[in-house]
Amino acid sequence: MVLLNNQDFMGLEWTNDVESLALKDQDISVRARSDEDRITNGLKWSDDYFYYHQANFHLQIVPENRKEEENSEKDLTLVVPDEHSETGDHHLHIKDYSEYNRRFLRNKHAKPKRRRVQILSDDESEDFSRKVPLVTRKSSKRRIRDDMMSNKMRTLQQLVPNCHKTDKVSVLDKTIEYMKNLQLQLQVMSIMGTNPYIPQATLDFGMHNQLLTAMGIAHGLNPAKQTTLSPLIAASNWPSPPFSNLSFPHSSNQSLFPPPASSPQCLCGLVRCFPTFFDFSSNTMGALMNSRIFITIVLSYIIGSIHAYDPDALQDLCLPGAVSVAATLFTAEPALSEDVLTKTFQVKSKMVDKIKERLATKK
Amino acid sequence: MSSRRSRSSRQTGTSMISEDQINDLVLQLHRLLPELGNNNRRSGKVSASKVLQETCTYIRNLNKEVDDLSERLSQLLESTDSAQAALIRSLLM
Numbered sequence: 001m002v003l004l005n006n007q008d009f010m011g012l013e014w015t016n017d018v019e020s021l022a023l024k025d026q027d028i029s030v031r032a033r034s035d036e037d038r039i040t041n042g043l044k045w046s047d048d049y050f051y052y053h054q055a056n057f058h059l060q061i062v063p064e065n066r067k068e069e070e071n072s073e074k075d076l077t078l079v080v081p082d083e084h085s086e087t088g089d090h091h092l093h094i095k096d097y098s099e100y101n102r103r104f105l106r107n108k109h110a111k112p113k114r115r116r117v118q119i120l121s122d123d124e125s126e127d128f129s130r131k132v133p134l135v136t137r138k139s140s141k142r143r144i145r146d147d148m149m150s151n152k153m154r155t156l157q158q159l160v161p162n163c164h165k166t167d168k169v170s171v172l173d174k175t176i177e178y179m180k181n182l183q184l185q186l187q188v189m190s191i192m193g194t195n196p197y198i199p200q201a202t203l204d205f206g207m208h209n210q211l212l213t214a215m216g217i218a219h220g221l222n223p224a225k226q227t228t229l230s231p232l233i234a235a236s237n238w239p240s241p242p243f244s245n246l247s248f249p250h251s252s253n254q255s256l257f258p259p260p261a262s263s264p265q266c267l268c269g270l271v272r273c274f275p276t277f278f279d280f281s282s283n284t285m286g287a288l289m290n291s292r293i294f295i296t297i298v299l300s301y302i303i304g305s306i307h308a309y310d311p312d313a314l315q316d317l318c319l320p321g322a323v324s325v326a327a328t329l330f331t332a333e334p335a336l337s338e339d340v341l342t343k344t345f346q347v348k349s350k351m352v353d354k355i356k357e358r359l360a361t362k363k
Numbered sequence: 364m365s366s367r368r369s370r371s372s373r374q375t376g377t378s379m380i381s382e383d384q385i386n387d388l389v390l391q392l393h394r395l396l397p398e399l400g401n402n403n404r405r406s407g408k409v410s411a412s413k414v415l416q417e418t419c420t421y422i423r424n425l426n427k428e429v430d431d432l433s434e435r436l437s438q439l440l441e442s443t444d445s446a447q448a449a450l451i452r453s454l455l456m
Contacts, residue, residue: 152415
């Protein structure tokens with residue numbers, strides 16, 4: 001009846017886990033059937049136990065130990081006498097591996113004598129569908145941990161595109177790259193969404209291709225994703241669009257200009273995540289690309305704020321360099337030639353004068 | 364990346380060497396994740412399975428955000444006929 005309780009409590013999920021575990025543990029249970037095997041394997045497992053015990057101190061990464069106290073009905077005795085058939089005491093919530101681990105650790109302290117292997121009985125080993133055969137604490141602990149790890153590795157492999165190798169190291173490598181790219185992509189897209197003033201001029205200064213490349217790579221990493229924008233993007237070849245002279249209709253677009261408060265946050269968010277992008281060790285072009293994108297976006301913000309006649313917006317930016325860039329450019333002495341400024345910021349010369357006035361007065 | 368030190372243990376071989384690598388990678392991943400409760404508890408130990416779990420959920424969240432933003436950008440493209448739309452279009456095509 002205790003068996004039924006557990007089963008009701010856990011439902012199908014547990015059964016599946018149990019089965020997957022059971023299949024792997026089957027060899028142990030088979031081994032354990034003969035006395036000889038028990039002795040040999042018992043010794044082997046205790047070696048593992050000692051080794052694992054050592055390893056705990058070396059590894060920084062430890063198995064998860066969640067401190068959940070609500071599953072109180074699991075009063076487990078971890079030690080199974082050989083001929084003991086199923087009782088409620090030996091049932092485990094396999095769903096909750098950390099609990100399992102925790103209990104093992106606790107019991108380790110409580111009963112130091114019982115470190116050795118305990119073996120499942122024949123009766124228990126036959127009944128895999130309903131409960132897990134108890135095996136050595138440490139090897140099963142490690143086995144469970146490895147199972148969890150491999151499950152998560154598999155999930156990650158499915159999530160991360162173009163991940164064809166199945167070894168842990170490459171999966172982790174690709175995950176890290178992919179996460180960085182996703183973060184970058186999100187930042188770029190949010191900037192694009194909030195700031196309409198990404199002028200052609202800055203892009204034309206050689207940053208254009210990098211920005212597009214960044215977006216291309218970001219999108220190229222999602223070949224399976226069906227976003228509405230993806231049909232617009234050629235993944236591999238980037239034809240540089242013709243530099244069309246856009247005149248910015250200043251007055252009409254002012255309503256479209258977002259409150260400056262949002263953009264500094266985006267940019268500060270960018271700044272925060274850019275240090276992590278710089279250890280893009282696998283891709284030196286990536287680092288270069290990211291810095292250029294960063295500069296592009298900063299400049300676009302500056303330009304946007306200039307168009308809105310609001311140099312104060314620059315002060316809101318937590319990047320002190322950004323403020324001085326605009327100020328330096330416009331108030332340099334000897335002054336930069338007007339057409340340089342005009343072309344850089346795509347503003348008319350009247351605007352340049354106005355901005356100069358403003359910045360001069362601020363000084 | 365990291366130096367591969369081989370440990371002297373009973374189970375020597377390639378598995379121990381890549382164990383270090385995996386540890387480093389998991390730590391790196393942990394740094395990338397948005398940390399919500401970690402400012403207080405900054406122990407030296409990181410649970411690998413927790414990191415992986417959080418990575419999965421984070422990647423899913425990021426993908427969802429990308430989709431939302433793409434949706435929004437495409438709406439912007441369609442709705443406005445201004446220079447803004449032309450800009451976005453020229454950026455993407």
